[in-house]
Amino acid sequence: MAERCAVIGVGQTHHKAKRDDVSIAGLVREAAKMALADADLTWSDIDAVVIGKAPDMFEGNMMPEIYLAPALGAVGKPMIRVHTAGSVGGSTALVAAHLVKSGMHKRVLTVS
Amino acid sequence: MSAAGRTVRPVSIASFAQSRSVRRDNERNEAEGLHPVIAEVFGNIGITKDDVDFICSGSTDYLIGGPFSFVMALDAIGVWPPRSESHVEMDGAWAMYEAWVLLQEGEIDAALVYSFGRSSLGDLNEILTLQLDPYYEAPLWPDIVSLSALQARALIDSGKATEADFAAIASRSRRDALGNPNAQVAKDVPVEVLLEDDYVVAPLRRHTLPPITDGAAAIVLAAGDKATQWSERPVWITGFDHRMETHSLGARDLTSSPSVTKAAEVAGVADGKIDIAELHTPFAHQEVIVKEALGLDDSVVINPSGGPLAANPLMSAGLIRIGEAASRIRAGQADRAVAHATSGPCLQQNLVCVLEGA
Numbered sequence: 001m002a003e004r005c006a007v008i009g010v011g012q013t014h015h016k017a018k019r020d021d022v023s024i025a026g027l028v029r030e031a032a033k034m035a036l037a038d039a040d041l042t043w044s045d046i047d048a049v050v051i052g053k054a055p056d057m058f059e060g061n062m063m064p065e066i067y068l069a070p071a072l073g074a075v076g077k078p079m080i081r082v083h084t085a086g087s088v089g090g091s092t093a094l095v096a097a098h099l100v101k102s103g104m105h106k107r108v109l110t111v112s
Numbered sequence: 113m114s115a116a117g118r119t120v121r122p123v124s125i126a127s128f129a130q131s132r133s134v135r136r137d138n139e140r141n142e143a144e145g146l147h148p149v150i151a152e153v154f155g156n157i158g159i160t161k162d163d164v165d166f167i168c169s170g171s172t173d174y175l176i177g178g179p180f181s182f183v184m185a186l187d188a189i190g191v192w193p194p195r196s197e198s199h200v201e202m203d204g205a206w207a208m209y210e211a212w213v214l215l216q217e218g219e220i221d222a223a224l225v226y227s228f229g230r231s232s233l234g235d236l237n238e239i240l241t242l243q244l245d246p247y248y249e250a251p252l253w254p255d256i257v258s259l260s261a262l263q264a265r266a267l268i269d270s271g272k273a274t275e276a277d278f279a280a281i282a283s284r285s286r287r288d289a290l291g292n293p294n295a296q297v298a299k300d301v302p303v304e305v306l307l308e309d310d311y312v313v314a315p316l317r318r319h320t321l322p323p324i325t326d327g328a329a330a331i332v333l334a335a336g337d338k339a340t341q342w343s344e345r346p347v348w349i350t351g352f353d354h355r356m357e358t359h360s361l362g363a364r365d366l367t368s369s370p371s372v373t374k375a376a377e378v379a380g381v382a383d384g385k386i387d388i389a390e391l392h393t394p395f396a397h398q399e400v401i402v403k404e405a406l407g408l409d410d411s412v413v414i415n416p417s418g419g420p421l422a423a424n425p426l427m428s429a430g431l432i433r434i435g436e437a438a439s440r441i442r443a444g445q446a447d448r449a450v451a452h453a454t455s456g457p458c459l460q461q462n463l464v465c466v467l468e469g470a
Contacts, residue, residue: 002217002218002219023247024246049356053201054179054180054201055173055179055180056172056173056174056179056201057173057174057178057179059246060242060246061242061243061246061250062172062174062239062240062242062243063172063174063201063202063243063455063456065201065202065356065461066243066244066359066455066456066457066460066461067243067244067245067246067359069356069357069358069359069460069461070358070359070360074356075356075357075358076355076356076357076370076371076374077355077356078353078354078355078356079354079356079461080200080202080206080209080210081200081201081202081206082198082199082200082201083173083182083199083200083201084182084197084198084199085179085180085182085183091198094198095198095210095213098210098213098214098217099213101217102213102214102216102217103216104213104216
């Protein structure tokens with residue numbers, strides 16, 4: 001029997017042609033911090049992290065979850081990297097939702 | 113049965129298939145290499161794609177050198193009418209985790225998991241450098257063998273292992289691979305002969321490095337009635353977890369693996385006697401670290417398939433560890449096994465799966 005699952009916080013960076021002021025890690029962390037603040041949670045409240053990204057070749061960084069793990073507070077936690085081409089934003093949220101619906105985790109941070 | 117400290121729905125490894133591991137497969141593209149593996153994984157248990165509710169794969173675009181290579185690979189299955197499908201840019205062991213999570217919800221009863229990688233297409237040692245921090249590490253081009261050598265050196269300096277220990281692991285692995293028809297490097301070479309090898313990057317000699325391998329693998333997962341219908345002796349997943357460590361090598365103790373220890377704790381490795389362990393430790397010295405982190409004693413048979421020192425198809429080598437462990441349980445050679453997969457430089461991310469016979 002599936003658990004119920006809700007979106008309890010969202011964060012979105014301001015869209016701009018070029019964000020020369022932050023690194024890739026800084027950009028994803030900015031969105032994650034906004035979502036945590038919106039949910040009134042801290043990094044330690046998060047059980048698992050799901051990151052979506054496609055394709056890797058945009059930034060030239062192979063399997064970027066490896067490099068982005070500490071910026072998203074994933075150290076010591078399960079981290080999944082979703083890659084489903086243009087649908088990756090939606091697919092990433094689906095994988096995160098399944099982690100909660102399956103009862104595996106209570107609070108999951110998902111960033112795309 | 114536990115994962116993340118909770119009771120899990122029993123899910124079985126209903127079928128496993130893998131390609132022969134080879135240094136270079138120039139004859140077939142990704143979908144062509146995968147096709148016979150998919151046919152075999154279904155054929156083993158007499159089912160078709162219509163019998164699975166979900167498909168999840170693992171692969172990386174950096175091997176083929178173009179975006180979305182997983183899309184072309186779907187031709188090996190044929191996804192029409194449209195199928196529920198997902199893909200992770202991770203080893204197939206993590207694709208299996210995603211499918212297993214869906215099976216936990218109870219709305220589906222069967223899933224196909226597969227992975228593929230042609231490591232031979234480029235310079236793998238350089239390609240893997242692109243996994244590093246793109247600002248502070250990758251521009252210096254530290255290759256993956258050199259980073260692994262730093263880890264091996266730290267392990268020697270800690271007093272936990274010697275170069276002869278690494279050679280003994282390589283010697284045993286490649287001797288065991290003589291019994292594995294899919295292995296790439298299978299030979300019986302004694303430790304003292306291996307220790308005459310030149311260094312590639314000290315303290316790593318050639319025999320302590322994994323071969324570069326093209327290959328693919330697939331697993332069918334089943335729960336509920338399908339698990340017992342499709343297998344006379346189901347192999348159950350009784351614990352499953354994975355954990356990440358930080359990226360900066362300078363911030364880690366490279367001689368230990370807290371992520372393996374944590375995943376093993378959640379998966380319940382210590383809840384019973386482990387007969388065999390299939391460890392995704394591409395460099396010989398990493399077996400010492402993972403064995404200790406899993407809490408395995410010397411009675412555990414490690415990598416009876418030959419392990420990644422005998423065949424290391426990138427993106428599939430972890431999934432193959434799970435399949436090899438399951439095959440031995442199904443054959444009655446073991447009752448309880450642990451399989452491990454890794455990702456990132458120097459064992460940064462690790463997955464642990466506990467399997468048990470009926």
